[in-house]
Amino acid sequence: MAFRNAGTGQAATVAGESDHIVAETAARIFADLADPQSLTRAKDDRWRAPLWRALEDAGLPLAWVPENLGGAGAGLADGFAILSAAGRHALPVPLAETLAAGWLLAQAGIAAPTGPMTIAPVRPLDRIELNTDDTLSGRATGVPFAQEAAHIALLALEGHEPAIALVKAEDCRIGEGRNLAGEPSNAVTFERVKPLRLAPLPPRFDRGALLLMGAAIRSVQIAGALEAILALSVAYANERVAFERRIGKFQAVQQNLARLAGETAAALAVAGSAADTIARAREFDDAVLLEAASAKIRCAEAATEGAAIAHQVFGAIGFTNEHILHRFTLRMLSWRDDFGNESWWAAELGKHVARRGAEEFWPMVAAR
Amino acid sequence: MTLQFDPIRLPAECEALRQEVRAFLADEIAAGTFDPHRPGHGDSHNPGFSKRIGAKGWIGMTWPKKYGGQERSFLERYVVTEEFRVANAPVRLHFVADRQSGPILLKYAPEPIKQNILPRICRGELCFVIGMSEPGSGSDLFAAKAKATKVDGGWRFSGSKVWTSNAHIADYMIGLFRTSPPTKENRRHGLTQFLIDMKAPGITVNPIIQMTGQHDFNEVVFDDAFMTDDHVLGEIDGAWKQATSELAYERSGPERFLETFYVLIELIRALGPEPDLRSAEGLGRLVAQLHTLRRMSVSVAGMLQAGKEPVVEGSIVKDLGTIWEQKLPHRVRELAAFLEPEATNRSSLEDQLAFATTVAPKLTIQGGTTEILRGIIARGLGLR
Numbered sequence: 084m085a086f087r088n089a090g091t092g093q094a095a096t097v098a099g100e101s102d103h104i105v106a107e108t109a110a111r112i113f114a115d116l117a118d119p120q121s122l123t124r125a126k127d128d129r130w131r132a133p134l135w136r137a138l139e140d141a142g143l144p145l146a147w148v149p150e151n152l153g154g155a156g157a158g159l160a161d162g163f164a165i166l167s168a169a170g171r172h173a174l175p176v177p178l179a180e181t182l183a184a185g186w187l188l189a190q191a192g193i194a195a196p197t198g199p200m201t202i203a204p205v206r207p208l209d210r211i212e213l214n215t216d217d218t219l220s221g222r223a224t225g226v227p228f229a230q231e232a233a234h235i236a237l238l239a240l241e242g243h244e245p246a247i248a249l250v251k252a253e254d255c256r257i258g259e260g261r262n263l264a265g266e267p268s269n270a271v272t273f274e275r276v277k278p279l280r281l282a283p284l285p286p287r288f289d290r291g292a293l294l295l296m297g298a299a300i301r302s303v304q305i306a307g308a309l310e311a312i313l314a315l316s317v318a319y320a321n322e323r324v325a326f327e328r329r330i331g332k333f334q335a336v337q338q339n340l341a342r343l344a345g346e347t348a349a350a351l352a353v354a355g356s357a358a359d360t361i362a363r364a365r366e367f368d369d370a371v372l373l374e375a376a377s378a379k380i381r382c383a384e385a386a387t388e389g390a391a392i393a394h395q396v397f398g399a400i401g402f403t404n405e406h407i408l409h410r411f412t413l414r415m416l417s418w419r420d421d422f423g424n425e426s427w428w429a430a431e432l433g434k435h436v437a438r439r440g441a442e443e444f445w446p447m448v449a450a451r
Numbered sequence: 452m453t454l455q456f457d458p459i460r461l462p463a464e465c466e467a468l469r470q471e472v473r474a475f476l477a478d479e480i481a482a483g484t485f486d487p488h489r490p491g492h493g494d495s496h497n498p499g500f501s502k503r504i505g506a507k508g509w510i511g512m513t514w515p516k517k518y519g520g521q522e523r524s525f526l527e528r529y530v531v532t533e534e535f536r537v538a539n540a541p542v543r544l545h546f547v548a549d550r551q552s553g554p555i556l557l558k559y560a561p562e563p564i565k566q567n568i569l570p571r572i573c574r575g576e577l578c579f580v581i582g583m584s585e586p587g588s589g590s591d592l593f594a595a596k597a598k599a600t601k602v603d604g605g606w607r608f609s610g611s612k613v614w615t616s617n618a619h620i621a622d623y624m625i626g627l628f629r630t631s632p633p634t635k636e637n638r639r640h641g642l643t644q645f646l647i648d649m650k651a652p653g654i655t656v657n658p659i660i661q662m663t664g665q666h667d668f669n670e671v672v673f674d675d676a677f678m679t680d681d682h683v684l685g686e687i688d689g690a691w692k693q694a695t696s697e698l699a700y701e702r703s704g705p706e707r708f709l710e711t712f713y714v715l716i717e718l719i720r721a722l723g724p725e726p727d728l729r730s731a732e733g734l735g736r737l738v739a740q741l742h743t744l745r746r747m748s749v750s751v752a753g754m755l756q757a758g759k760e761p762v763v764e765g766s767i768v769k770d771l772g773t774i775w776e777q778k779l780p781h782r783v784r785e786l787a788a789f790l791e792p793e794a795t796n797r798s799s800l801e802d803q804l805a806f807a808t809t810v811a812p813k814l815t816i817q818g819g820t821t822e823i824l825r826g827i828i829a830r831g832l833g834l835r
Contacts, residue, residue: 310454317832331834334826341770341825344454344832348767352456352750353743359458373742380739429735430728436738437731441720445537448742449469451460 105146105157106164112137113172119407122175135176135199144181145195152194154185162186163303163358170307173410175266177201177228179300184236187293191247191282198233201226201252203271205421207294211273213242218275219250227421229257230267234279238293245289248278262417264410292367295375297422299361302354302378308415309347309389315408316340316396336396343392346385353378356451372435373451376428383425386415452831456764458746459753465530472534475507479540487539488799490713490806494665496544496578496620504535504542505575510549514557519570525756529749533705539713543617543667548572551701552579552625559685559693560646568623568646582612582626582647582671589614590823592627593639593691597673599628605680606645608653608673618656618669621649631688639691644684651676663809701818703751703765708744708772710814711807714783715741717800721790733786737779744772763831770824777814780807 116134138144146162148154162182169178177199184200203223204211211221219239229235232252239246254277258270317340320331330336357371357378364371390412394401401408419425436444480487484500504510509531514520535542553572556565571577588594597610612618612626624647631641647654653676659668685693715737722730747768754761784804790797815821829835 313454313832317834320834331829337829337834338822338825340832340834341828344763344828345767345771348454348456348747348764349743349771351454352458352747353739355456356458356746373738376735377739377742380736381743384736384740425736426732429739430732431735432738433726433731433733433735436734437719437722437726438724440724441716444716444719444738448738448745449533449537451742451746 103164105143105161106168108141109138109143109165110168110172112141112143113168113174117172117174117176119173119410123405123407123410131176138176138178139197144178144199145185145197147182148185148189148195152189152192153197154189154195159362160358163299163362166300166303167307167354170304170309170415171311173308173311173407173414175264175410175414177231179304180228180232183297183300184234186296187236187238187247188249188280190285190288193236193247193249193280193282196234196249196279199228199231200234200236201228201232202293202297203229203235203237204290204293205297207290207423207427210241211237211239213239213244213246213248213281214275215243216275217281218277219248219273220275222270222272224270225260225262225268225420226271227262228267229255229269229271230259235271238284238290240284240290245284247282247284249280250276250278262413262420264413264417266414266417268417287366291372294422295367295371296361298379298428299354299357299375301418301421302350302375302382303358305382305386305415305418306347306350306354308411308418309343309350309385312389312393312408312411312415313340313343313347315411316343316393320396330396339392339395343389343396346389346392350382350385350389353381360451369435369447370451372432373447376423376432379423379428380425380432383419386419390416452763452833454764454767455754455761456747456750457753459526459750461526461530461749462524465527468527469530469534471507472509472531476534476538476540479503480538485539485541488713488717488803489539490803491663491665491810494543494667495541496617497541498544498575500541501544501575503575504545505573508573510545510575511553511569511573514553514569514573518557518565519573525752526749529705529752533709533745536706536709537712544578544620545572545575546706547581547617548577548579550704551581552623554700555625555644555684555693556646559644561681564646564681577623578617578621580615580618580621580624580649580671582615582618582624584614585611586613590820593633593642595627595629595642597626597628599630599643599645601630602677606678606682608645608647608676608678610673612671612673613659613668615656615669615671616667618649618671619658619666623647624649624671625684627690641688642690643687644690644693645678646682646684647676647678648682651678653677661813663806700755700765702769702824703748703755703761705745705748707769707818708741708748708776710773711776711779711811712741714780714800714803714807717796717803718783718787720796721787721800727789729789730786733782737782740775744768744775748772763828766819766824766827766831769819770821770828773814774821777811780804780811784808 142155145154146157150156180201181199184202185195188195203226206224209223235250237248256272260269262268323330357374360374508521512521512523512528516522599606599608626645626647627642630643634640653674655672657670658666660666751761751764
């Protein structure tokens with residue numbers, strides 16, 4: 084697989100002033116309108132519309148779309164900072180998916196519509212075909228939020244010409260399905276769907292580029308969720324009393340929380356490094372493969388370990404529906420499966436390293 | 452607390468330095484100084500080699516020029532350290548002095564001592580040993596009993612230190628000695644750091660052979676040895692205040708996850724260019740884990756360069772890194788289980804695995820055990 088991407092020449096501002104402002108705006112909206120405790124108590128879905136409106140008013144869902152294509156034209160680093168904040172708030176709306184969809188469309192110069200979008204395919208083995216009459220056929224599974232999205236941005240690599248397309252969700256057959264956190268995760272069937280917009284694939288862009296971008300996105304979200312989970316777990320251990328002591332005073336609990344801090348640190352470091360790499364990259368090359376594949380693998384491992392430790396710290400109360408812990412842990416565990424799970428990426432990375440050979444291995448690692 | 456691991460990249464000057472180090476190592480290997488494929492070589496010492504490294508300016512390279520240093524950055528030192536470690540080069544003689552003894556002297560030694568000793572470390576002439584543990588005091592350093600008693604013009608030392616790697620070849624020790632009893636309020640009170648001349652009368656070094664068959668460990672017995680007053684390092688009775696800031700340097704470096712790295716290289720060689728799916732998947736995970744550790748470690752080096760004291764982050768790197776390098780030979784063994792018996796490097800893989808497997812238990816003990824590290828992390832999280 085060739086990991087190349089012409090990109091759109093978007094500004095690659097990395098960890099500069101602007102990402103703090105954008106991320107702070109995002110975090111404020113999340114705190115005001117998507118506070119996990121309030122959403123857990125909510126009896127219905129009435130929080131959803133004002134939340135999405137606030138996100139759109141702030142230009143967040145189309146942050147990665149250039150201004151001439153109807154977006155906010157923010158840098159990739161800004162978008163990753165938004166996603167990190169979204170992970171820290173267990174944000175239950177398709178912000179990441181809309182960001183990714185807008186980014187994919189922009190690769191082919193397609194203007195982004197307003198409203199929630201999603202992206203396909205997110206599983207490496209799914210195939211979508213462009214027919215000779217410019218309609219789309221095929222099936223994509225586990226598409227996040229397809230049921231809630233107005234539009235789907237997709238990559239059609241089979242058929243007579245590889246293309247990027249924008250379709251109306253209502254033109255596709257969307258199956259029922261939920262991820263671990265109860266969010267829509269749907270099989271989407273395309274039966275000679277006529278796209279709203281269609282553009283040829285830019286040079287050096289392929290499935291690998293989409294999957295690597297998605298892997299970095301999910302990694303950043305997982306790392307954000309782990310940060311929140313660590314803070315919640317430490318606060319609880321400092322508050323909950325058992326055997327006449329706060330449980331955080333027990334060495335066994337301290338050891339567990341130190342391990343959770345280690346997993347969180349690993350996820351933060353590798354996801355941050357991958358996001359930084361993509362934000363600076365001219366194309367999806369071998370460096371991006373090492374960084375983004377590693378991020379997805381290690382963040383998924385951290386999610387598995389981290390969720391188990393956090394639930395152990397909270398005990399029975401963390402297993403209840405009314406507690407907010409599962410909003411973070413179940414989302415994080417679900418994100419492992421999108422854009423290639425850790426086993427798939429590990430096999431890809433392992434094959435890549437083996438092909439390059441033993442002598443080239445250390446130089447590859449040290450170049451990052 | 453907020454954990455911070457910024458995506459630090461090594462600056463451009465590091466790349467030129469890396470090429471220079473690789474060329475130097477290639478020449479040394481070609482000249483037969485050491486065999487990068489022979490396990491255990493990284494733990495050995497070679498006086499001529501250390502002097503040649505010193506001549507390149509790669510020992511004490513962050514220190515002031517007036518003491519023989521190069522005033523280069525921690526990130527440049529990072530590159531040198533990782534390239535030597537990956538090559539399995541015999542740096543044992545000067546490594547402890549370079550990593551931690553020199554920085555302690557820079558901070559706490561009187562000027563004449565600095566001028567005398569630091570340039571010799573930089574030239575690769577001096578070997579240092581750390582004198583912390585005792586028969587009754589390991590992780591719990593504040594239980595140390597070896598005594599320093601004030602006498603006219605200096606101090607007299609008695610008692611013993613154990614697990615002192617390199618003591619049998621060392622020129623100097625930086626040791627922790629009891630100068631006062633602990634107080635009721637502070638059990639950490641009463642210990643002082645000293646510079647000890649290992650060639651002084653009254654010091655006996657007894658070898659302790661490790662389970663690998665190697666001899667690094669020793670017992671050092673002090674029988675009324677004498678050092679002059681200028682050998683006190685820092686505050687008398689107050690050594691506990693001096694320990695923490697050095698820990699980040701000692702704990703977060705590439706040597707904390709690369710100690711068994713050679714088995715991974717050997718595995719890649721044995722698997723060949725088209726491994727089966729199981730091996731590829733297992734290899735890919737190890738690569739991702741290694742890349743993550745290195746990015747964390749570089750990030751801590753960047754924070755050190757920026758003058759921060761990332762004690763918790765450094766402890767996390769050592770906790771994760773040493774557990775990873777400890778498990779690595781076991782994981783490689785599993786991944787190599789279905790290799791063809793005729794794989795070209797099978798016997799060297801088995802040799803290396805045997806060595807790495809016997810070395811593995813020490814990795815999570817030396818320089819701060821897993822349990823101690825997690826206690827430090829827990830304190831940083833606000834649990835203690």
